[in-house]
Amino acid sequence: MIAVIDYKAGNLTSVVKALRYLGAQDIVVTQSPEAVLHAEKIVLPGVGHFQATQLLHDLQLTEATREAIAKGAPFLGICVGLQWLYEGSTEAESTEGLCQFASKCERFPAVFEGQELKSPHVGWNSLEEIRPDSRLLAGIESGSFVYYTHSWRAPVSADTAATTNYGGPFTAAVERGNVMGVQFHPEKSAETGLRVLKNFLEL
Amino acid sequence: MLTKRIIACLDVRAGRVVKGIQFVDIVDAGDPAELAHRHAAAGADEIVLLDITATHEGRGTLLDTVKRTAAGLFVPFTVGGGIRSAEEAAAVFDAGADKVSINSAAIARPELIGEIGSSFGAQAVIVAIDARRAKESKDPVGDAEVYVSGGRKPTGRRVVEWAREAEQRGAGEILLTSMDCDGTRDGFDCELTRRVSEAVQIPVIASGGAGNAQHFAEVFKAGKADAALAASIFHFGITDSRALKAEVARAGVPMRLPC
Numbered sequence: 001m002i003a004v005i006d007y008k009a010g011n012l013t014s015v016v017k018a019l020r021y022l023g024a025q026d027i028v029v030t031q032s033p034e035a036v037l038h039a040e041k042i043v044l045p046g047v048g049h050f051q052a053t054q055l056l057h058d059l060q061l062t063e064a065t066r067e068a069i070a071k072g073a074p075f076l077g078i079c080v081g082l083q084w085l086y087e088g089s090t091e092a093e094s095t096e097g098l099c100q101f102a103s104k105c106e107r108f109p110a111v112f113e114g115q116e117l118k119s120p121h122v123g124w125n126s127l128e129e130i131r132p133d134s135r136l137l138a139g140i141e142s143g144s145f146v147y148y149t150h151s152w153r154a155p156v157s158a159d160t161a162a163t164t165n166y167g168g169p170f171t172a173a174v175e176r177g178n179v180m181g182v183q184f185h186p187e188k189s190a191e192t193g194l195r196v197l198k199n200f201l202e203l
Numbered sequence: 204m205l206t207k208r209i210i211a212c213l214d215v216r217a218g219r220v221v222k223g224i225q226f227v228d229i230v231d232a233g234d235p236a237e238l239a240h241r242h243a244a245a246g247a248d249e250i251v252l253l254d255i256t257a258t259h260e261g262r263g264t265l266l267d268t269v270k271r272t273a274a275g276l277f278v279p280f281t282v283g284g285g286i287r288s289a290e291e292a293a294a295v296f297d298a299g300a301d302k303v304s305i306n307s308a309a310i311a312r313p314e315l316i317g318e319i320g321s322s323f324g325a326q327a328v329i330v331a332i333d334a335r336r337a338k339e340s341k342d343p344v345g346d347a348e349v350y351v352s353g354g355r356k357p358t359g360r361r362v363v364e365w366a367r368e369a370e371q372r373g374a375g376e377i378l379l380t381s382m383d384c385d386g387t388r389d390g391f392d393c394e395l396t397r398r399v400s401e402a403v404q405i406p407v408i409a410s411g412g413a414g415n416a417q418h419f420a421e422v423f424k425a426g427k428a429d430a431a432l433a434a435s436i437f438h439f440g441i442t443d444s445r446a447l448k449a450e451v452a453r454a455g456v457p458m459r460l461p462c
Contacts, residue, residue, distance in 0.1 A: 011296045011323055018277060048324030120326060122376065122406045123429065124248055124459040125205045145206065145459045147279060149326040149375070166205055188279050188301060190243070190462070 001026045003039035005061060009052035009080060015045040018187035022198050033064035041200070042073055046080030050105070050152065051092035053084045062098060069100070074178045074203045076136075079150060082174060082181030091152050100179050101159055105152045112167040120151040127162045127172050127192075134161040136180045137173055138199050144192045146172070146184035153183060178203075206457045207423045208430035209444050210249040210408060211242035211437055215284070216256045218264045222386070222434055236271040242437060243278050246445035246462040250276065251378075251432060253304065254284025255353060262291075266298045273299025283331055289318040296323055304378055306331040307351035310358055310365070313372055320373040329408070330369035331378040334362045334395060344394050354382050362395065363402045370403045377407045378432070384412030388436070391418055396426035408432055416450035423456045
């Protein structure tokens with residue numbers, strides 16, 4: 001069973017639709033810690049404000065997720081779902097993340113290298129520096145395009161599986177063992193995005 | 204590198220894709236779901252479906268069309284036309300849209316922008332502005348006026364100011380249609396697009412007037428548009444997005460290629 005966590009942050013329809021299209025049959029859209037704990041795989045979609053992840057703490061989903069991850073269940077966070085894997089975000093200082101990865105997500109700078117930088121970062125941008133050992137991005141070439149819409153981003157670290165350049169490089173995908181996240185929207189990124197989701201389903 | 208987006212727009216009336224010239228003279232161009240999939244396969248970066256004669260009675264038809272179009276579509280998908288409340292927006296999202304575009308209803312009640320954004324995120328709210336240059340004015344572009352009700356009613360509001368307000372109220376993008384250029388295939392209103400793009404931080408989608416690849420290159424460069432929208436240029440087999448994008452890329456604009 002694949003648990004898609006519903007924390008009332010935007011629209012889950014597209015993610016579920018894409019997973020079904022790829023042949024996933026046993027999908028449960030849930031707010032239940034029990035379901036998360038017993039899931040084979042967990043997907044945390046998300047668009048919108050980091051503050052919305054507070055509900056994950058309030059519903060005891062943080063602990064359930066931590067436990068499921070410790071047991072080895074593959075976890076995929078999408079957009080704000082990736083950001084939640086970090087210590088937090090300057091978008092909502094009082095809300096803690098899952099702390100799987102160090103440091104906080106920060107807003108794009110208003111100016112980069114003397115040029116005004118528009119925010120949010122919306123549109124198709126390319127994946128760069130794809131880590132050869134990434135299971136999530138297997139078969140995807142650097143330079144492939146994916147669709148983004150966000151104003152906060154995670155810094156680049158050793159766990160970064162791919163970067164994208166906008167106001168400097170940021171973490172496009174993060175991966176350590178069974179813990180994975182993508183800042184872009186694989187469900188909206190045509191063939192490349194479907195490949196990412198397929199890789200996750202096949203783990 | 205962030206690429207500029209080419210968006211295929213489907214103007215829909217009673218469940219069929221149509222195309223007008225300067226908001227009149229309707230021609231049947233086909234089935235929305237079929238055309239959306241064809242555009243996505245041909246390299247369009249995004250699909251917009253606008254219900255141009257949205258009526259209360261037509262909502263069921265629209266939701267059914269959205270559902271059929273969204274099935275198997277894995278690029279961003281926007282739906283607009285007659286969305287007056289957060290509840291109506293929610294129904295469109297449930298049917299499979301990623302973003303909604305609001306126009307007359309946002310002018311009538313600007314709080315609607317924030318209401319939809321608070322549930323679905325700012326990225327899901329596009330404020331569409333139908334603009335006409337103020338021909339009698341000394342500054343026809345700066346004084347360009349917002350029209351509503353499918354371009355039938357002037358509002359007395361200036362385009363640049365309304366775009367700024369929409370951004371402050373939480374719009375994720377602006378879809379700017381030049382009524383002067385719409386359907387002419389003589390090119391976008393680059394000057395108006397540039398003024399709006401420079402006035403806001405959020406992406407601006409230029410619309411109205413696309414006729415060839417050069418027009419797209421111009422609105423991305425001179426018009427500072429982040430995306431550009433075209434309808435009639437595609438529907439009758441003039442060109443597909445991939446060929447168009449290749450030509451725009453040759454003019455020095457970053458495009459998603461191959462796609």
